[in-house]
Amino acid sequence: MQLNKTESFGERAVRLIRQRPALFDALLEYEKTRKFPKFVYKERLDITLDGTLLRQFRRYCRETGRVMSRVVEMHIKEELGKITLSRQIIPNHG
Numbered sequence: 063m064q065l066n067k068t069e070s071f072g073e074r075a076v077r078l079i080r081q082r083p084a085l086f087d088a089l090l091e092y093e094k095t096r097k098f099p100k101f102v103y104k105e106r107l108d109i110t111l112d113g114t115l116l117r118q119f120r121r122y123c124r125e126t127g128r129v130m131s132r133v134v135e136m137h138i139k140e141e142l143g144k145i146t147l148s149r150q151i152i153p154n155h156g
Contacts, residue, residue: 104131 069077079086091099111119123130 088099
């Protein structure tokens, strides 16, 4: 974040609120409840996987010290990135 010396306190506050509305909302929530809300919410997912694959994956994560959900999240993000890239490279001719 750049510091602009010509900017007034009020102008800077408005700019920061526009840049990070979630942070401002968290401060408002704290003012009301005296508790900070979570910024990242996780949701539980119930899926069915091949038993052998799941055992291998669980063992792999245990042996490498990785958290299973983080590994799954990483691969989901990679897949979503591929979809985004393919849409940018190959325009939709629909």
